[in-house]
Amino acid sequence: MVFYWNSNESVKCPVGALARHEVLGWVTVVGSAGWERTVETYHYHSDKGADAEQRAYGRAIHRREHKVDVRDLQRLPRL
Numbered sequence: 825m826v827f828y829w830n831s832n833e834s835v836k837c838p839v840g841a842l843a844r845h846e847v848l849g850w851v852t853v854v855g856s857a858g859w860e861r862t863v864e865t866y867h868y869h870s871d872k873g874a875d876a877e878q879r880a881y882g883r884a885i886h887r888r889e890h891k892v893d894v895r896d897l898q899r900l901p902r903l
Contacts, residue, residue, distance in 0.1 A: 836894055837861055843897040848890060850900070859894050 837843050841853045848865050855862030867886045 837897050837899050842900045844900055845892060845897055848892070851890075851892075851897070853897075854889065856894075861892055861894050861897060862889055863892055863897075864889050 837853050837856070839853055839856055843851055843853060843861075843863070845851050845863065848863065851863035851865050853861050854864050865888050867888060
C-alpha cells in the first residue's frame with residue numbers, strides 16, 4: 825500500500841500567517857496541529873451606542889477562534 829503525502833499542504837500557513845478562508849474571509853493563523861489550523865477572526869458588533877471612536881479602539885469588536893483544515897486556506901502574502 826502506498827500513501828502519497830503532500831508535504832506542501834501540511835506545512836502551509838504556519839502560526840502567524842495571514843490566510844483567506846472561503847467562509848470566514850481573512851484570518852490569522854494562531855495555532856497548528858498536523859492538518860488542523862486554529863484561526864482567529866474579528867467581528868464588528870453593531871452596537872447602537874458605539875460611535876466610530878469606540879469601534880476604532882476595539883470596544884465593538886469580538887474576537888473568535890475557529891478550527892479549520894489547512895487545505896481550506898489560501899495563504900496571503902505579508903503586506
